[in-house]
Amino acid sequence: SNGPKPCGHWPILCSTVAMDGYELHRRVDKARWCVTKGDLLQFKQRVRQAVRAGEITPTSADQFDPCEQCIGPCVYTVTQQLIKPVTRKAGNMSWALMLHPEGLPCDLFITHAWQEGVFEFLDKVLHSWPRGARHAYCCMLANPQNLDIAGMICDPSCSPFAMALESAQHVLVVPNRTKSIYTRLWCVYEAYLAYASDKTIVVARSPDYTQILVASGWAVLAACLGVLVGWQRHRLGTRLTLVETNCFWATCTVPVFVAQTVRDDGVCRCFNLLGAVLAGFYAATADMLTTNPAHYFHKRADDVSREHVLMSIALCYYLVAAADCVRRRVARQEWEQLTAGYTGRAQDARCKVETDEVSIFAEIGGRFAEVDQAVEVLIRAGMWNRNLRLASQAGVDVRNAGHIEYAMPCTACILQSVAVHFLWSLRHAYSRAIAVAIAATNVFWLLFLVSAGQDSRGFAIKVASRSAAIYLLPCVATYAIFVQTLDATIHDIGYMNMYGTLLLVFDLLIVGLGVAGVGRVVRMPCCGNFLAQGILAPNFCRLSLFERRVSGNGRSEQGGRDGEQSEERSDEQTDLESGSSDTPD
Numbered sequence: 001s002n003g004p005k006p007c008g009h010w011p012i013l014c015s016t017v018a019m020d021g022y023e024l025h026r027r028v029d030k031a032r033w034c035v036t037k038g039d040l041l042q043f044k045q046r047v048r049q050a051v052r053a054g055e056i057t058p059t060s061a062d063q064f065d066p067c068e069q070c071i072g073p074c075v076y077t078v079t080q081q082l083i084k085p086v087t088r089k090a091g092n093m094s095w096a097l098m099l100h101p102e103g104l105p106c107d108l109f110i111t112h113a114w115q116e117g118v119f120e121f122l123d124k125v126l127h128s129w130p131r132g133a134r135h136a137y138c139c140m141l142a143n144p145q146n147l148d149i150a151g152m153i154c155d156p157s158c159s160p161f162a163m164a165l166e167s168a169q170h171v172l173v174v175p176n177r178t179k180s181i182y183t184r185l186w187c188v189y190e191a192y193l194a195y196a197s198d199k200t201i202v203v204a205r206s207p208d209y210t211q212i213l214v215a216s217g218w219a220v221l222a223a224c225l226g227v228l229v230g231w232q233r234h235r236l237g238t239r240l241t242l243v244e245t246n247c248f249w250a251t252c253t254v255p256v257f258v259a260q261t262v263r264d265d266g267v268c269r270c271f272n273l274l275g276a277v278l279a280g281f282y283a284a285t286a287d288m289l290t291t292n293p294a295h296y297f298h299k300r301a302d303d304v305s306r307e308h309v310l311m312s313i314a315l316c317y318y319l320v321a322a323a324d325c326v327r328r329r330v331a332r333q334e335w336e337q338l339t340a341g342y343t344g345r346a347q348d349a350r351c352k353v354e355t356d357e358v359s360i361f362a363e364i365g366g367r368f369a370e371v372d373q374a375v376e377v378l379i380r381a382g383m384w385n386r387n388l389r390l391a392s393q394a395g396v397d398v399r400n401a402g403h404i405e406y407a408m409p410c411t412a413c414i415l416q417s418v419a420v421h422f423l424w425s426l427r428h429a430y431s432r433a434i435a436v437a438i439a440a441t442n443v444f445w446l447l448f449l450v451s452a453g454q455d456s457r458g459f460a461i462k463v464a465s466r467s468a469a470i471y472l473l474p475c476v477a478t479y480a481i482f483v484q485t486l487d488a489t490i491h492d493i494g495y496m497n498m499y500g501t502l503l504l505v506f507d508l509l510i511v512g513l514g515v516a517g518v519g520r521v522v523r524m525p526c527c528g529n530f531l532a533q534g535i536l537a538p539n540f541c542r543l544s545l546f547e548r549r550v551s552g553n554g555r556s557e558q559g560g561r562d563g564e565q566s567e568e569r570s571d572e573q574t575d576l577e578s579g580s581s582d583t584p585d
Contacts, residue, residue, distance in 0.1 A: 021093030021144050024101060030160040031167035032103025033096045033142035034135035037126065043095070043141070044122045047078055056081045064117065071117030071177070075140050078118045084145045095141040104135040109168035109199075111191075113184045114140070116176030120206075128204035130170040130454060137164035153356065156189055156363045165193045170454075171201040173378065175337035182342045182375055185351035189360045192346075192367065194384070195374035200455050201384040203338065203402065208330045215269075215322035222273045223315050226280025234285050268325050276318040283311035313414050321407035331382060331403045338379050346371045385455045387519035394522045396532045401518075404461050412468035416442055416503065423500050428493050434500035441507040448515060460514030462535050467513075471506045475499065 025033070035043075050056045051066050051073065058064055062077045073081075083095055090098045097103065110125060125136075143149050143160060153159040165171065171194045173181065181187040194201050258271045286308050347368050351357040364371060377392050378384040382402025392398050416438060423435035445464075449457050513521060513531070522532040 021087070021091045021097070022147060024091070024093045024097050025144050025147065028097060028101075028103040030163040031106045031137070033094055033160060033164070034104040034106050034137050035096045035099065035141050036104065036135055037129055037133075039096075039099055039141075040122055040126060040136070040138070044119065044126075047072065047082065047118055050082050070119060070123075072119030073117065075112075075114040075116060075118055075121060079140055079145055083140065087144070088146050092144060092146040094144045096138075097144075106135055106137045106164045106167040108133040108136040108170045108172060109165045109190070109194075110136055110138045110172050110174060111181065111187055112139075112174040113176060113179070113181040113187055115178040116174065120176065121174055123207050124174050124204040125172065127207040128172060128202065130172065130202065133170050136172075137168065150353065150356075154359065156356070156359050161186065161190060162193055165190060165199070166197060168199065171199045172204050173201055173338075174204045175334050177337060178340075180338050180340050180342035182338070182346065183349055185349040185357055185360050188346040188349045188371060188375070189364065191375050191378070192364050192371045195371060196367075198386045200453065201378055202454065203334055203378065203382050205327075205330050205334055208326050211326045211330075212323040215326050216319050219272060219276045219315075219318050219322045222276035223280035223283075223318070226277035226282075227284045228280075229277075230281035230284025233281070265325055265329055268321070272318045272321045272325065276315060279311045279314040279318060283308055283315070286311065309418060313411060313418070316414060317407050317411040320410050321405075324405040324407050328403065328405070331400070335379065335382070342375075342379075344372065344376070346375060383455065383458070387455065387459075387517055391518050391522045391532055391536065394529055394532070396518075396522060396529055396536060398536055401462075401536045402458060404458050405465060406461070408468045408472075409461055409464040412464065412472070413442065416507075419500065419503060423496060426493055426496060428497075430497055431493060431500065434497065434504055438500065438504050438507060441504065441511060445507070445511055445514070448511070456517055459518045459535070463514045464510050466535050467506055467510045471503070475502070 047056065048069070056073050056078060058066070058073075059077060062074045064071065064073045064077070072078075087093060087095055087098055093101075108130060112121060125138075129136075137160075139161065142164070143152070153161070156162060171190070175181060182191070191201075193199075254271070254275075258268065262268060345368075346364075347361075351360065373392070374384055374389070377388055377398060380400075381388055381398040382400060388398050388401055391401075420435045420439050420442075423431045423438075426432075445460075449460060452460060513535070518532055518536065521535070522528045524531065
């Protein structure tokens with residue numbers, strides 16, 4: 001009476017008693033036809049098992065490689081050869097209600113075009129699963145593939161898609177390698193519903209852990225090379241030359257400047273590796289580093305230790321920056337997939353069923369221009385929400401607003417911890433008061449990041465990244481002037497109090513702008529647009545993360561080539577669609 005149960009780790013039926021799928025879907029609210037993240041993991045394993053066992057085989061329209069584990073058979077093939085047979089035996093309900101007959105409340109709505117390989121799709125969804133989401137509506141698993149889906153969606157506003165999206169807090173857009181999902185009218189309709197409901201939409205990304213480990217490994221090897229060279233230099237036993245010392249300050253500033261002004265992956269990787277080499281070199285020669293001969297023979301042991309710490313922090317920066325380069329490359333790939341074949345006009349999207357097309361066009365009515373804007377912001381920014389819409393309408397360029405880089409905020413956080421420790425160690429009342437204020441501000445900031453939503457957290461981290469870069473350059477310059485060139489030392493209370501006060505001012509500015517969010521920042525009188533643009537801009541030189549733009553007709557050159565290359569496969573998939581009773585979202 002409780003329905004079929006999963007057998008072991010696989011969702012296959014152990015009971016010979018099948019439920020009535022039609023009655024089950026009539027009784028359970030449409031917004032509750034959901035699965036969990038664990039269900040998706042098990043489904044991925046089940047598909048792999050089915051491919052190995054020959055239950056899922058290549059077809060004329062989907063000639064996938066059974067030995068390949070990254071893309072896999074397309075969603076159409078998996079639906080025909082696995083989902084339909086299994087759910088038919090269970091009673092013709094959907095895969096989701098087969099696992100959870102009472103249904104699950106919808107937190108996450110997944111929109112995709114059914115053209116992608118199932119492993120590609122599942123990897124992106126699992127990697128990009130929003131924090132706090134528990135249950136997801138995924139149409140291939142939510143809809144009863146053996147029942148009359150056409151009848152369920154004849155009225156788009158009352159369809160399972162619309163009901164689930166209205167209930168969801170998050171919308172996850174899953175690009176694919178074949179064609180933009182916004183060439184499919186149902187995906188456009190879902191974008192319209194998300195726009196009308198002010199949902200937060202995020203673009204799913206491929207897993208990048210292996211690439212990050214490789215990139216970070218190269219940075220570690222570069223640092224080890226620098227340490228080896230520095231150890232050889234240290235054996236000479238003489239003070240570093242002026243040129244060598246100036247290179248030290250370049251190590252602290254130039255890579256940061258490059259990261260904020262250049263978005264060419266090759267250039268950034270080269271500077272990161274060079275910076276890692278120099279960081280290792282100066283970590284090995286910290287006791288030889290000075291531009292003031294009077295300081296060379298009077299360096300305290302804690303001065304040397306502090307410079308070792310500084311170079312260790314610099315190395316951390318290069319490690320995280322290497323990961324940022326990888327994530328930037330993955331973001332570019334997702335952008336290219338979203339624009340492949342997309343004309344920039346939602347009205348050009350099509351649906352395989354003519355009656356569905358007529359109903360959706362009637363439902364959207366005269367709001368296609370608004371849908372076009374929402375899709376454009378989503379593609380350009382990598383995410384969409386009400387605040388980004390306000391910023392875009394105010395004239396702010398929101399390109400890459402959803403892409404976050406962590407190297408500078410992480411480095412600044414570590415540096416602030418070191419600064420707090422040093423200010424406290426001065427045993428001066430004002431210094432300790434500044435240290436406490438900086439520490440309290442940073443604790444509040446971290447708590448805000450933990451509790452904030454994904455869109456607010458992203459903007460706040462961008463604020464920290466921009467402000468830290470602006471703050472770092474004058475700080476390094478003043479340190480070089482006051483400590484290394486003049487008679488002042490880093491133990492001078494006046495100098496350190498000035499440094500700490502400036503740091504606290506920047507911290508308060510970061511917290512204020514981050515908590516306000518882009519929606520409030522852009523509405524600030526006089527300077528709101530300027531501030532929002534400075535924070536959201538890809539970099540200070542206004543270079544785009546993605547050099548190829550969507551042209552006047554909305555289609556990028558790369559997207560056009562991708563669309564042409566995928567045309568043959570798309571036609572084959574259309575043939576497969578016409579033979580299937582399911583309707584892709």
